[in-house]
Amino acid sequence: MRxxxxxxxxxxxxxxxxxxxxxxxxxxxxSVAPSRFIGKYRGTVLAVQIGYNILKTNGTSLDAVxxxxxxxxxDEEFNAGYGSVLTSEGKVEMDACIMDGETMKVxxxxxxxxxxxxxxxxxxxxxKTRYNFLSxxxxxxxxxxxxxxxxxxxTLVTERAKLxxxxxxxxxxxxxxxxVGEGGTVGCAAYDINGNLAAATSTGGLxxxxxxxxxxxxIVGGGTYADNKLGALSATGTGEVIMKSxxxxxxxxxxxxxxxxxxQAAQEACDDMTExxxxxxxxxxxxxxxxxxxxxxxxQMSWAYQNEPENVHYGIEHEISHIYNxxxxxxxxxxx
Amino acid sequence: xxxxxxxxxxxxxxxxxxxxxRVQAKLNGVKQAAQIGYHHLINNGSALEAVELAVIHxxxDPVFNAGYGSVLTTEGTVEMEASVxxxxxxxxxxxxxxxxxxxxISAAIRVMEKTPHNFLGFHGANRFxxxxxxxxxxxxxxxxxxxxxxxxHWKEQQKNGGFKGFAKTEIGHNQHERGETIGAxxxxxLGNIAVATSTGGIxxxxxxxxxxxxLLGCGTYCDNRFGGVSTTGHGETIMxxxxxxxxxxxxxxxxxxxxxATETACNNMTERFxxxxxxxxxxxxxxxxxxxxxxxxxxxxxxxxTMHYGIEKDDHFEQIxxxxxxxxxxxxxxxxx
Numbered sequence: 001m002r003x004x005x006x007x008x009x010x011x012x013x014x015x016x017x018x019x020x021x022x023x024x025x026x027x028x029x030x031s032v033a034p035s036r037f038i039g040k041y042r043g044t045v046l047a048v049q050i051g052y053n054i055l056k057t058n059g060t061s062l063d064a065v066x067x068x069x070x071x072x073x074x075d076e077e078f079n080a081g082y083g084s085v086l087t088s089e090g091k092v093e094m095d096a097c098i099m100d101g102e103t104m105k106v107x108x109x110x111x112x113x114x115x116x117x118x119x120x121x122x123x124x125x126x127x128k129t130r131y132n133f134l135s136x137x138x139x140x141x142x143x144x145x146x147x148x149x150x151x152x153x154x155t156l157v158t159e160r161a162k163l164x165x166x167x168x169x170x171x172x173x174x175x176x177x178x179x180v181g182e183g184g185t186v187g188c189a190a191y192d193i194n195g196n197l198a199a200a201t202s203t204g205g206l207x208x209x210x211x212x213x214x215x216x217x218x219i220v221g222g223g224t225y226a227d228n229k230l231g232a233l234s235a236t237g238t239g240e241v242i243m244k245s246x247x248x249x250x251x252x253x254x255x256x257x258x259x260x261x262x263x264q265a266a267q268e269a270c271d272d273m274t275e276x277x278x279x280x281x282x283x284x285x286x287x288x289x290x291x292x293x294x295x296x297x298x299x300q301m302s303w304a305y306q307n308e309p310e311n312v313h314y315g316i317e318h319e320i321s322h323i324y325n326x327x328x329x330x331x332x333x334x335x336x
Numbered sequence: 337x338x339x340x341x342x343x344x345x346x347x348x349x350x351x352x353x354x355x356x357x358r359v360q361a362k363l364n365g366v367k368q369a370a371q372i373g374y375h376h377l378i379n380n381g382s383a384l385e386a387v388e389l390a391v392i393h394x395x396x397d398p399v400f401n402a403g404y405g406s407v408l409t410t411e412g413t414v415e416m417e418a419s420v421x422x423x424x425x426x427x428x429x430x431x432x433x434x435x436x437x438x439x440x441i442s443a444a445i446r447v448m449e450k451t452p453h454n455f456l457g458f459h460g461a462n463r464f465x466x467x468x469x470x471x472x473x474x475x476x477x478x479x480x481x482x483x484x485x486x487x488x489h490w491k492e493q494q495k496n497g498g499f500k501g502f503a504k505t506e507i508g509h510n511q512h513e514r515g516e517t518i519g520a521x522x523x524x525x526l527g528n529i530a531v532a533t534s535t536g537g538i539x540x541x542x543x544x545x546x547x548x549x550x551l552l553g554c555g556t557y558c559d560n561r562f563g564g565v566s567t568t569g570h571g572e573t574i575m576x577x578x579x580x581x582x583x584x585x586x587x588x589x590x591x592x593x594x595x596x597a598t599e600t601a602c603n604n605m606t607e608r609f610x611x612x613x614x615x616x617x618x619x620x621x622x623x624x625x626x627x628x629x630x631x632x633x634x635x636x637x638x639x640x641x642t643m644h645y646g647i648e649k650d651d652h653f654e655q656i657x658x659x660x661x662x663x664x665x666x667x668x669x670x671x672x673x
Contacts, residue, residue: 104576104608104609106575106576111457132571132575133546133547134542134545134546135458135544136458136459137433137459137543138542138543210451210456210460210464211459212457212458212459212461212463213451213456213460214454214455214457219551219554220551220554220575221553221554221578222551225578240454243428243454243552244428244552246557246581249553253581253585
């Protein structure tokens with residue numbers, strides 16, 4: 001009986017003070033040319049507003065991260081969905097993962113072709129199958145069964161992606177080795193009115209990758225993780241080293257076992273990764289109480305978050321944060 | 337304690353509801369694999385080579401769900417996955433959806449050595465394997481009668497609605513959904529650690545299902561600074577709990593010993609997610625950790641001239657190793673690989 005009272009008190013507490021819903025997204029870590037900052041700002045700021053509107057109207061964190069990622073998947077500024085980078089053969093092969101921090105259910109896909117919203121397919125894996133992770137063959141069959149719209153071959157390929165591949169090939173020929181890409185993976189984490197967390201990540205991978213290459217994005221604990229008891233995170237950067245560091249799980253374990261803030265854990269883990277593997281990346285996330293964490297060891301990582309109705313916070317460079325006032329920016333274009 | 341680490345090759349033959357009729361064959365297989373690995377280590381072989389040899393031996397043995405003897409998808413096909421990690425260089429190789437080769441673990445090592453990537457899957461992985469001139473078997477060559485039987489039983493149960501009362505996370509509870517992955521962890525005389533894990537997945541899986549085995553931090557993890565872990569059991573559960581990495585992080589951040597970390601992580605996983613599994617661990621000082629929440633898990637390691645092994649919860653048998661027997665085994669393994 002006392003237990004029930006406690007539950008109802010807690011519920012009441014969360015409804016009366018739980019208005020502080022939060023969503024945070026990233027638009028990829030890497031070396032981003034200043035000419036592309038505006039496009040990244042616009043896309044991430046839009047994505048978090050879409051997610052925030054869902055959270056504010058009592059939507060779930062899962063719906064919020066999916067919708068926010070979807071908006072970046074159709075934005076060619078990002079390496080996900082339309083605008084994905086190309087394999088060495090000029091094809092788009094996308095990976096995505098979504099995880100529900102309440103139920104700990106997870107859905108992941110790899111090698112997905114010719115659909116717009118890989119993240120939605122990942123969610124279908126979570127909801128409609130007994131599995132966590134499906135390969136190209138399994139995922140495409142599920143997409144068909146679930147009535148996804150299939151695009152004509154090449155629809156997702158942009159001019160910019162083609163150019164990147166040409167550059168990559170040129171560098172390969174001159175044996176300059178691996179070219180560090182601009183990244184551009186997208187991902188979000190959200191905290192809803194019931195205190196539930198979710199995380200989602202979607203990517204086209206790496207320019208010039210071998211067909212069949214699987215990066216960190218769809219790996220639970222590598223690129224994506226959510227657990228109501230700890231936090232929710234999404235990673236971006238050089239997939240091979242993020243995978244080796246099991247980056248987002250490492251961050252949650254630092255938070256849990258070392259009892260440091262998620263923010264500190266995120267930055268430390270990114271720095272340790274770069275020190276050890278000489279390659280960089282970044283993460284965004286929320287701890288179990290909805291506090292924001294942003295960490296990256298790459299020169300840039302675009303990010304944005306919203307935890308109040310009036311403003312969106314955003315940035316791309318180390319230690320520089322901007323405020324986007326929604327009312328003000330309605331009357332004038334703030335990103336020009 | 338001497339400064340030079342005593343080499344160990346610790347192997348598991350999979351966690352699950354192993355029927356009593358298969359206990360002896362499993363034990364024989366893991367003991368042989370542990371001997372082969374150990375023999376290589378005391379002849380100055382590297383940990384990486386030792387885990388490959390041990391896993392190769394079990395991939396050939398039809399009693400294990402890896403290589404020959406792998407379980408079947410709903411379509412009656414074999415789709416294998418494997419991963420390997422070198423604790424010294426932190427290089428890794430992972431493959432999934434591999435068909436028609438005897439040794440997926442060797443394909444994983446080739447991914448590690450020959451590509452700029454960590455992980456290849458399905459058509460990309462199989463194309464790479466072809467380019468690397470692995471011996472390709474005829475379709476169906478890896479299928480055993482036992483695997484066919486298991487699939488038949490599984491299908492029958494599906495027809496009878498056997499799963500209706502079960503939560504989705506409990507699919508590992510069915511004894512026909514065998515998920516007995518194999519794996520090896522070794523520490524060599526230089527103190528380098530390596531891990532290899534290989535599997536056919538679970539009976540009746542949808543073609544294209546990817547389990548925990550090829551995922552770093554879930555099925556396999558290794559770092560000389562802390563130790564190495566190979567896991568086995570219900571893949572979806574192990575994946576959610578990042579079992580291998582949890583054990584490593586317990587050793588790193590909480591200072592737990594190999595046995596405590598392995599036991600606590602396995603128990604926490606099953607408590608939280610219901611699905612069962614097990615793990616084997618060697619830490620940087622050569623301490624061994626073995627634990628499982630399933631009914632049985634076959635494991636074995638040789639240290640000096642003693643073979644340690646078990647399969648039930650509290651087993652820990654010891655047996656003096658006859659060196660002649662080891663030599664003949666190594667010869668056989670050498671020929672078949």
